[in-house]
Amino acid sequence: MIQLVGKEVIMKTSYILMLVTIISKIFGLAREKALAHFFGAGMVADVFLVAFQIPMTFTNVITGATANGYIPIYNEIAEKESYKKADDFTANLSNIVFIFTFIISIVGIIFAKDLVNLMAIGFKGEKLELATFMTKVSLLSLCATSVFSIFKAYLQIKKNFIVSVCHAIIMNLIIIASMAFAYKVGAEYLAWGILAGFVCQYLIFLPYIKKNGYRHSFKINLREDNFLNLMKIILPVLISTSVIELNFIISKSLASDLFSGAISSLNYAYKLQSFVTGIVVTSIVTAVYPQMAKYGVKKDFKGLKEETGDALLTMAILVIPASLGLFIFSGPIVRLLFLGGAFLEKDVTLTATVLSFYAFGIIAIGFREIISRVFYTFMDAKTPVINSVIMVAINIALSLVLVKLMGIEGLALATTISFIIGALLITLSAGLKIGNLFTKRTSKELLKIIIASGLMGLLSKIAFEFLGGFLGQAISLLLSIALAGFVYLLALIVLKSEEVYSIINKLKNRR
Secondary structure, X not given: OHHHHHHHHHHHHHHHHHHHHHHHHHHHHHHHHHHHHHHOOOHHHHHHHHHHHHHHHHHHHHHHHHHHHHHHHHHHHHHHOOHHXXXXXXXXXXXXXXXXXXXXXXXXXXXXXXXXXXHOOOOOHHHHHHHHHHHHHHHHHHHHHHHHHHHHHHHHHOOOHHHHHHHHHHHHHHHHHHHHHHHHHOOOHHHHHHHHHHHHHHHHHHHHHHHOOOOOOOOOOOOOHHHHHHHHHHHHHHHHHOHHHHHHHHHHHHHOOOOOOHHHHHHHHHHHHHHHHHHHHHHHHHHHHHXXXXXXXXOOHHHHHHHHHHHHHHHHHHHHHHHHHHHHOHHHHHHHHHOEOOEOHHHHHHHHHHHHHHOOHHHHHHHHHHHHHHXXXXXXXXXXXXXXXXXXXXXHHHHHHHHHHHOHHHHHXXXXXXXXXXXXXXXXXXXXXXXXXXXXXXXXXXXXXXXXHHHHHHHHHHHHHHHOXXXXXXXXXXXXXXXXXXXXXXXXXXXXXXXXHHHHHHHHHOO
């Protein structure tokens, strides 16, 4: 009974987080729309994306490492000692991270041109100089974003999930405003928008941190046992959690040498892919990982296996149809969201093609992100690291070959193939560790989801082609998406999907 209640709470939390994340991601898409409108797929857009990506890469890598290493250790300290000791560990870690990232930011500013050359090998002349200046300014945000990544994980442990994902809304609003200003005054002002957005977004954390009783201490102890335990696993975690960032960095660097605007087209397609992964995968991982970590601390492999299986099904029921939808409607979606201003029809065609290659990587990303957490819960970072190295190696090898054969589309295809192989390999590794995650029940449910998704895709595509004959593309797309949702839900009900019936029963019980 307790376990069922726990699962219901986690599912409820996941869906609430998805709703909040959808709102947050809409603002993220609004930022991309603003960039496309004001600067199209040209030089300024390419420069902005590189300057934005460099501090964001550092932040995402540090966030992933601290969250995946910090959460299990915090839970272990709180369970074996006290919450006061766990908070002391948090303070010590955040102080050390601040000093470490301050040094990194100074070094990054000094070698900013080299960083840009690494991230965008094709930048030359004015483009390189503007990107270098914007990178120097944006790197000033590194200390704030890195330290608050720890407190983001802290708030998730305390079940303040909503505020831990809302901060991006503030960041995007600030950056959108800076784009409008920079369009009229000068592109260099985009740099200050990035800095303000990165730093000010976390101000909403402060009252919640205080409300949870946290009191910061400015002591630093590099020899503290729990900090040393974290350091033992943090490098492997850094590698394994940064694989998505690394793959995209590789793609953008190679794209920078193709043609002006290649980075922008790749980015717009990638953002639409990450819109889905951010809403579904991130929300589910955020909700389940603290509980998974508790199972890992207790070495409760049965509970961990069940928790992971439930998370995979919750993810699959949303990600599989979304991936298929992005593939089928890549053109109309890109046209609806980005066409206008400096973003032309030729940009729509190119971005849509790239998006169609990215689409099916979403499923692999979802499975890998959830299953990799299984290993972090009992401090096994070696397996995800090996998996990450294999993925990056595959991506590099395929990218170098396919970019010559297919151009920018080959970069997207290479990334998707690397994610699929990585997901398959880490699933096999998890099976050897805690047992097969895809039980008879799970496999049966996945088959129902795939059948329902296929039917949904077929009928929605037919509807779009039919409606497009006498309605505008935008209205036809929205009506087709609505029909797709109805067909998908109906198909799952007819196929008697346990996941859907579970949701329906919960809704009935609330009446």
